[in-house]
Amino acid sequence: MRAVFSRRLAIALALTGAALTSPALAQDKTAKIGVLNDMSSLYADIGGPNSVVAAKLAIADSGLEAKGWKIELVSGDHQNKPDVGVNIARQWIDVDKVDMITDTPNSGVALAISNLVKEKNIILMNSGGGSVDLTGKACTPNTISIAYDTYMLAHGTGQALTKAGGNTWFFLTADYAFGAALERDTSAVVKANGGQVLGSVKHPINNADFSSFLLQAQASKAKVIGLANAGGDTTNAIKQAAEFGITSGGQKLAALLLFINDVHALGLKVAQGLTFTESYYWDLNDNTRAFAKRFSEKAKNNAMPSMTQAGVYAAVLHYLKTLEAMGGNPHDGAKVVAKMKEIPAEDQPFGKSMIRADGRRMVPAYLFEVKTPAESKGPWDYYKKIADISAEDAARPLSESECPLVKK
Numbered sequence: 449m450r451a452v453f454s455r456r457l458a459i460a461l462a463l464t465g466a467a468l469t470s471p472a473l474a475q476d477k478t479a480k481i482g483v484l485n486d487m488s489s490l491y492a493d494i495g496g497p498n499s500v501v502a503a504k505l506a507i508a509d510s511g512l513e514a515k516g517w518k519i520e521l522v523s524g525d526h527q528n529k530p531d532v533g534v535n536i537a538r539q540w541i542d543v544d545k546v547d548m549i550t551d552t553p554n555s556g557v558a559l560a561i562s563n564l565v566k567e568k569n570i571i572l573m574n575s576g577g578g579s580v581d582l583t584g585k586a587c588t589p590n591t592i593s594i595a596y597d598t599y600m601l602a603h604g605t606g607q608a609l610t611k612a613g614g615n616t617w618f619f620l621t622a623d624y625a626f627g628a629a630l631e632r633d634t635s636a637v638v639k640a641n642g643g644q645v646l647g648s649v650k651h652p653i654n655n656a657d658f659s660s661f662l663l664q665a666q667a668s669k670a671k672v673i674g675l676a677n678a679g680g681d682t683t684n685a686i687k688q689a690a691e692f693g694i695t696s697g698g699q700k701l702a703a704l705l706l707f708i709n710d711v712h713a714l715g716l717k718v719a720q721g722l723t724f725t726e727s728y729y730w731d732l733n734d735n736t737r738a739f740a741k742r743f744s745e746k747a748k749n750n751a752m753p754s755m756t757q758a759g760v761y762a763a764v765l766h767y768l769k770t771l772e773a774m775g776g777n778p779h780d781g782a783k784v785v786a787k788m789k790e791i792p793a794e795d796q797p798f799g800k801s802m803i804r805a806d807g808r809r810m811v812p813a814y815l816f817e818v819k820t821p822a823e824s825k826g827p828w829d830y831y832k833k834i835a836d837i838s839a840e841d842a843a844r845p846l847s848e849s850e851c852p853l854v855k856k
Contacts, residue, residue, distance in 0.1 A: 475776025480520040481507075481764060482540045484533060484561065485551040485576060487525035490654045490680030493709040494754040495553045495576050498747045499523075502757045503550065505743060506764035512772060519768070522546065528653060530560040537561050541568045547779060548573060550763045553678075553756060555579035555626035562591045570781040573767060575759025578678070578705060579629040580844060583808040587851035589782040592807045595759030595798075596727050598626070599844040600813050601704050602633035604725025604837050608815050609672055609702055610641040617702075618670035619648035620661050620685055622677035627653075630676040630704055646670045655681055658688045666694055678705045683713050690718050707754045711818055711830045719818045719830075727813045727842070728758040728797050729831050739796035752828045758797035762809075766793040801839060806851040810839040 483503050485495035500523050507519050522544060526533035533552070540546035541564070548571040552558040558577025565572045566588040573592050574582055580597040610617075617638050621627040627650070635645045646668045649661050662685070665673045673694065675685050682703055689701055703710075706724040730740035730752045739761070743753045753761070770788045771777050778784065785807070793809060794800040801810045815835040824830060846854050 482546045483523040502761040510768035533557040573763035576756040583806040585850040598629040598633040600842040606634040606637040610643040614672035615643040616670045618668040619674045623650040716821045728755040735796040813837040813842040
């Protein structure tokens with residue numbers, strides 16, 4: 449009897465172990481997503497609470513909750529400080545069991561978070577941090593960049609203005625990782641197209657007074673003053689440049705990163721004529737308009753989506769579609785990212801495209817100019833398209849990549 453009992457116990461334990469590791473029970477239908485951005489300062493309009501709106505819209509559109517999945521969403525304010533961002537993310541990962549972090553405007557924060565998610569083997573789907581280094585020398589198997597980078601901005605706006613005769617440049621550069629990368633990449637494009645960089649000056653992030661910096665730019669006599677900054681810094685610089693009569697004096701401002709929220713804040717009278725590059729605009733086609741309408745109905749102040757908010761939506765949707773294709777969440781960041789690179793990403797803001805080995809989603813870009821007040825037909829009708837930029841031209845060629853994931 450004892451032998452029979454022992455044999456039955458062994459069989460029961462074996463069956464229990466098999467059941468616990470069977471595909472049916474191994475497929476965890478839960479996911480936790482963190483939106484990490486600037487909720488209260490100079491980048492709050494381009495990300496902020498409305499990025500959370502974008503993420504919620506993507507969760508709803510994925511349809512997973514209706515299929516029995518449990519999708520949780522948390523959000524945090526990194527205050528544009530890498531240490532604050534890392535502390536929030538570490539708490540999310542270690543305590544709250546967050547699987548994927550998205551948005552991360554401010555390249556300094558994004559680069560720090562990218563290192564952390566690799567260490568912890570979760571996922572960063574960056575839509576706000578612009579440094580091309582995120583898919584270059586600092587790339588990891590756990591990070592994807594969705595909407596734009598400094599290569600795209602430099603080769604869109606920088607190349608167009610230099611070829612149009614703006615062959616001398618002076619930069620006003622935000623003193624952190626994004627500003628440095630944007631000045632570096634645009635300077636390379638200017639020089640490659642026969643132009644000269646006459647100088648540059650660094651300014652603190654979230655700066656209120658640009659007078660001394662603008663006077664240096666004005667004194668340089670450069671044909672183009674490149675604003676290697678973003679958000680509130682860009683709008684403050686543009687407003688004060690108008691007050692100094694810089695553009696009326698013949699120098700052109702190049703807003704190397706400009707968002708529709710910035711144009712809305714400036715007004716067309718001040719912003720008209722600015723040339724810039726983006727990968728999303730609400731009025732490009734039927735799909736972009738459909739997404740913008742649904743977003744605006746839920747957004748704070750009924751704002752139209754920025755490029756980065758559209759990127760948050762695209763990031764969350766592709767992540768959830770990939771988990772569904774995998775049959776569940778393995779809670780293995782590198783494994784999920786590898787699968788995301790196999791499956792085409794498809795959504796209303798950006799259409800259908802692949803994610804490369806370096807983590808760069810291959811979205812096309814567009815060169816825009818801000819309309820005059822007379823050209824605008826109504827609220828948020830701010831852009832006119834000057835040129836299309838293919839996804840291949842908008843992204844740094846893999847042959848030039850410093851990403852260790854890229855096989856050459």
